[in-house]
Amino acid sequence: MLLLPSSLGASGAYPYRMPTEVFDPNADTVIGTMRQYRVKEEDTMLDIARHFDLGYNELMLLYPEVDPWLPPVGEVLRIPTRWVLPLFDKRGIVINVAELRLYLFLPEIGLVKTYPIGIGVREHPTPFGTFKVVEKEKDPTWDIPPSLRAEFGGRLQIPPGPENPLGAYWIGLSGGSYGIHGTNSPWGIGRLVSHGCIRLYPEDIERLFPLVEVGMPVKIVYEPVKFGLERGKVYVEVHPDIYHRCQDLTAHGVDLALSSGLMPYINLPPLLRALKEKEGIPVDVTRR
Numbered sequence: 402m403l404l405l406p407s408s409l410g411a412s413g414a415y416p417y418r419m420p421t422e423v424f425d426p427n428a429d430t431v432i433g434t435m436r437q438y439r440v441k442e443e444d445t446m447l448d449i450a451r452h453f454d455l456g457y458n459e460l461m462l463l464y465p466e467v468d469p470w471l472p473p474v475g476e477v478l479r480i481p482t483r484w485v486l487p488l489f490d491k492r493g494i495v496i497n498v499a500e501l502r503l504y505l506f507l508p509e510i511g512l513v514k515t516y517p518i519g520i521g522v523r524e525h526p527t528p529f530g531t532f533k534v535v536e537k538e539k540d541p542t543w544d545i546p547p548s549l550r551a552e553f554g555g556r557l558q559i560p561p562g563p564e565n566p567l568g569a570y571w572i573g574l575s576g577g578s579y580g581i582h583g584t585n586s587p588w589g590i591g592r593l594v595s596h597g598c599i600r601l602y603p604e605d606i607e608r609l610f611p612l613v614e615v616g617m618p619v620k621i622v623y624e625p626v627k628f629g630l631e632r633g634k635v636y637v638e639v640h641p642d643i644y645h646r647c648q649d650l651t652a653h654g655v656d657l658a659l660s661s662g663l664m665p666y667i668n669l670p671p672l673l674r675a676l677k678e679k680e681g682i683p684v685d686v687t688r689r
Contacts, residue, residue, distance in 0.1 A: 417429050417511065419488065419489070419490055420488075420630055423663060424630070426633040433484055436480035439475060440472045440475060441474065444472060444474075446469040455480070456502070458591040459681055462481075462640070463479055463481060484515060484638065485629035487624055491508065493506060493619060493620065494506075494581075494618070495621075496620070496621045497623070499622075500681065502517055505609065507612075519595055520594070520600075521598070522593045523644060525596040526597065527599060528576075529621050531619070532575045534617045536572075540561035543565050546596075564585065566584065567582040568582055568603055572613055580599070581598070583603045584602070587602050625642050626676070629683060635663055635667055636685055637672055639678070639680070639681070650676060650679070654675075665688070666688055667688055
């Protein structure tokens with residue numbers, strides 16, 4: 402059964418509040434809710450992920466043993482539509498490469514939107530740093546880089562249309578040839594698939610495009626471990642080290658808890674368990 406993209410997924414806007422102190426009981430940096438879904442005949446994990454506006458990786462972190470093409474009919478899956486926010490106090494975009502997810506912060510109305518993404522392969526990683534949006538284009542033409550022309554039969558350009566890997570929208574970033582764009586291959590969302598650009602589902606880039614202005618800041622980070630606060634509780638969200646940048650992810654997570662000042666409020670055993678399991682969902686690690 403082919404599932405259509407759903408408005409029930411992550412494409413809504415979520416209220417949030419950044420902390421003003423280390424342990425701010427009024428902070429709200431954990432958004433969304435976990436859901437459930439019963440697998441139907443002809444479902445695939447890719448269809449289910451897209452239906453809930455998730456990347457392929459987000460479902461497979463919870464169900465690594467499930468055949469993505471033949472999930473067991475009737476099984477009830479946990480749907481991970483809940484996230485710890487990266488810390489950001491401006492209006493703009495934060496892309497966390499480690500979790501393959503983009504966040505659009507709108508502090509003037511206290512809301513954040515989030516979308517799954519595809520990122521650069523390890524040989525051509527998505528760059529980190531602070532950028533700005535320098536251009537926006539609907540129905541872009543793709544100027545094929547010289548290094549890729551052989552893959553496309555020597556062509557120099559691909560015009561707008563179904564063959565264009567950029568999809569229907571392009572958001573260009575400062576500092577080079579990288580950008581945020583759509584795709585003509587939606588099943589690459591939640592995977593390492595590009596030469597460094599950030600890809601979104603066609604329906605997500607269509608939603609994001611009108612909300613982005615030229616000059617908007619874009620921060621690209623690598624945070625496989627994030628800590629968040631909700632109703633006086635501490636949560637951790639842990640993802641695999643996909644770019645192999647952390648020698649020891651457990652040590653990295655513990656160091657982050659210490660350096661953030663949150664360790665006195667954290668129960669160590671569930672933190673260590675979350676760092677080991679790396680399921681990509683918020684886990685309550687509050688010291689009771």
